[in-house]
Amino acid sequence: MKRFAVLIVFFVLLCDPRLSGQEPKALPQGDDRYKADILLVVAHPDDEGAATPYLARAVDEGKRVAVVYGTRGSSGANEAGAEQAAALGDIREIEARRALETLGITNVWFLGGRDTASQNVLQSLANWGHGAALEQLVRLVRLTRPEVILTFLPGTFIGEDHGDHQASGVLATEAFDLAGDPATFSEQVAAPMRRLEPFLENLRPWQPKKIYYFPDADREDIFRGKGPQYSVMEISKSAKQAYWRRALESFRAHQTQAKGFLDSISKMDEAQIEKMVLSDGGWSDALHFVLGRSLVGGSVTGEIFEDIAPGAIPFARADVSAEPARPELSAELAGPWDFYANFRRAHGLTNLAHPEPPEIALQAPGTLVIPLWLRNATTKAREVALSVTLPEGWKVQSGEGHFSVAAKETAAARVEINLPALDEKASKKPEPQEVTVHAVSNGKSIGEVKLRVELRKRALPQ
Numbered sequence: 001m002k003r004f005a006v007l008i009v010f011f012v013l014l015c016d017p018r019l020s021g022q023e024p025k026a027l028p029q030g031d032d033r034y035k036a037d038i039l040l041v042v043a044h045p046d047d048e049g050a051a052t053p054y055l056a057r058a059v060d061e062g063k064r065v066a067v068v069y070g071t072r073g074s075s076g077a078n079e080a081g082a083e084q085a086a087a088l089g090d091i092r093e094i095e096a097r098r099a100l101e102t103l104g105i106t107n108v109w110f111l112g113g114r115d116t117a118s119q120n121v122l123q124s125l126a127n128w129g130h131g132a133a134l135e136q137l138v139r140l141v142r143l144t145r146p147e148v149i150l151t152f153l154p155g156t157f158i159g160e161d162h163g164d165h166q167a168s169g170v171l172a173t174e175a176f177d178l179a180g181d182p183a184t185f186s187e188q189v190a191a192p193m194r195r196l197e198p199f200l201e202n203l204r205p206w207q208p209k210k211i212y213y214f215p216d217a218d219r220e221d222i223f224r225g226k227g228p229q230y231s232v233m234e235i236s237k238s239a240k241q242a243y244w245r246r247a248l249e250s251f252r253a254h255q256t257q258a259k260g261f262l263d264s265i266s267k268m269d270e271a272q273i274e275k276m277v278l279s280d281g282g283w284s285d286a287l288h289f290v291l292g293r294s295l296v297g298g299s300v301t302g303e304i305f306e307d308i309a310p311g312a313i314p315f316a317r318a319d320v321s322a323e324p325a326r327p328e329l330s331a332e333l334a335g336p337w338d339f340y341a342n343f344r345r346a347h348g349l350t351n352l353a354h355p356e357p358p359e360i361a362l363q364a365p366g367t368l369v370i371p372l373w374l375r376n377a378t379t380k381a382r383e384v385a386l387s388v389t390l391p392e393g394w395k396v397q398s399g400e401g402h403f404s405v406a407a408k409e410t411a412a413a414r415v416e417i418n419l420p421a422l423d424e425k426a427s428k429k430p431e432p433q434e435v436t437v438h439a440v441s442n443g444k445s446i447g448e449v450k451l452r453v454e455l456r457k458r459a460l461p462q
C-alpha cells in the first residue's frame with residue numbers, strides 16, 4: 001500500500017505542468033519601451049539643439065532616441081514670463097520635453113544638477129554632485145541600453161566652453177565605461193530578494209558600443225576628420241522638410257530662452273527664415289561628431305551606426321595608460337587642464353583632440369587664474385621660484401615669488417593675472433596671447449607652463 005501511494009505521488013508530480021517543463025513561466029525582462037539606440041547626454045534644456053538635425057534623421061531611420069539633461073536650466077533670463085530660478089527650471093523641463101516631442105522623442109530624464117556659470121568642469125561636477133549624478137546616469141544607461149552615446153566633448157577650449165556642457169561629456173564617458181561593469185553600482189543589477197523589492201533594481205549591466213562627441217569649441221581645425229558628419233540640408237523623408245528646419249521647429253518650444261528670436265521668425269516667410277538661419281553663425285552645412293571610442297570597430301569618419309549589430313556585447317574595461325614619468329621636482333599646469341590629461345588616460349581617449357598649448361577665452365577686463373601643481377618627490381623641503389612672462393599691458397596680481405614645498409608633497413600654487421580692457425576701436429578680434437609661468441629651483445628650471453589666452457568682451461567666468 002505504501003509503495004502504491006508513492007507511485008501515485010510520483011504520477012501526480014509528472015502531470016504537474018509547472019514541473020514537467022511544457023509550460024515554463026516566463027521570467028520578467030527589461031521593458032522594451034525604454035530601449036534606445038541613441039542616448040543623448042547634454043547639460044541644459046536647449047542643448048539638444050546641438051544634435052537635433054541628426055536626431056531627426058535618426059528617428060526617420062527608425063532609431064529610438066532617449067535624452068538625459070544634467071540640469072533643468074533654472075538660471076538665466078526668462079524671455080517669456082516673470083518666473084525665475086527653480087520655477088524657471090520647472091518651465092524649462094517642460095520646454096525641453098516639448099522640443100523633443102516634436103521629433104517623437106519622449107524618454108527624457110534630468111539628473112538634477114544645478115546650473116554652474118563657469119568654464120571649470122570641476123566646479124560643475126562638484127555643484128551637480130558628481131557621485132549621485134554618475135550613479136543616476138549609469139542607471140539610465142542600464143535602463144535604456146543604448147547602442148551609441150552622443151554627448152558634449154569633454155575638454156576645455158576657446159569657444160563657448162561651458163563647464164556644465166563639459167560635465168555632461170565627462171559623466172557620459174564615465175557611464176559608458178561603468179554601466180557594463182557588474183561590480184559598479186551593483187545594487188542596480190541585483191535581482192529582487194522580495195516580491196515588492198524596495199532597494200534592488202533588477203537592471204542588467206549594459207555596455208554601449210560607441211561614444212561620439214560634439215565640440216563646444218571654436219577650434220574646428222583640430223576636429224577635422226575625427227568623426228562622421230551629417231548634412232543639415234537633406235530633406236527628411238517623414239516631414240518633407242530639411243533637417244535644419246525640423247531642428248528649428250523643435251527649438252520653438254524654448255520660449256523662455258529665445259522668445260525674441262522665435263517671435264521674429266514667426267513673422268518671416270520661409271525664404272527669409274532659411275536665409276537667416278543658414279547664414280553666418282547659424283547651421284552652416286553639416287553636423288560634426290568626434291569619435292570617442294568604438295568597441296565594435298568601424299571607421300573613424302564612417303556612419304555612427306557602422307558595424308553596430310543588435311544585441312549585447314561584453315563589458316570592456318578601458319585601457320588606462322600609465323602616468324607620464326616626472327622628474328623629482330616639477331611644476332605643471334593644474335585645474336581642468338590637468339584633470340583632462342588624467343581623464344583621457346583613464347578612459348582610453350589618448351587620441352582625443354585637445355589643444356597644445358592648453359587654451360582659454362576670458363572676459364576682459366578680468367582675472368586669469370593659472371593653477372599649478374608643484375611636486376616634490378625628494379626627501380627634503382625645496383624652494384621654488386615662480387615668475388611669469390606676459391603680453392604687454394597684462395599684470396601679475398599675485399603668485400610670483402619664492403615658495404617652499406615640503407618633502408614628498410605635491411602643493412597647489414596659483415598665479416593670478418589682471419587682464420587689460422579690450423581696445424574698443426580695434427576692428428578685428430584680438431589674437432590669442434601666450435602666457436608662460438617659469439618655475440625654478442636651485443637655479444634650474446623645473447617646468448614651464450604655457451597657456452593660450454584669448455580676451456573677449458563676453459565669456460563665462462573661469
Ligand SMILES: [Zn+2]
Nearest residue numbers: 043044047162
Ligand atoms: Zn547649454
